[in-house]
Amino acid sequence: MNYTDSRCFVDTNIFLYSLDEDSPKKQKRAWEFIEILWRSGNGLLSFQVLFEVQAALLNKFADKIDGVKRKEIAEDLSTWPTYSPTRKSFLKAIDLQQQHMLSWWDSLIVVSAIEGKATYLLTEDLNSGQCFQTVTVINPFLI
DSSP states (O other): OOGGGSOEEEOHHHHHHTTOTTSHHHHHHHHHHHHHHHHHTOEEEEHHHHHHHHHHHHTTTTTTSOHHHHHHHHHHHTTSOEEOOOHHHHHHHHHHHHHHTOOHHHHHHHHHHHHTTOSEEEOSSSOTTOEETTEEEEOTTOO
């Protein structure tokens, strides 16, 4: 099955692995998905993902990625279709977090994927195959 033929919400960890030279297998796999989704236009992210990527670049990758490259990455990611959660999204995330015992940040990601009309949520942080309403979680490192 080609998951990238459908709208895919890409979680922060996938973008971070694409930059992580310490995990070459995951880096390669992350890039494969990101490139396909970029070319097809089927990728989706949220402002939360943009913020989390920048935070990681400032912390985890600070010694490897300078300010110029950080800005380049931000500009590239900001061209992706981006879902902006609403006040109702916030309240839905609270319900989802309680119902499924998710972390707060994961519940926001799941709600953004649902409301952004994604079919799949690419992440390493949730159980691959798990379904949340209309969204199925896929761990791209397991397929």
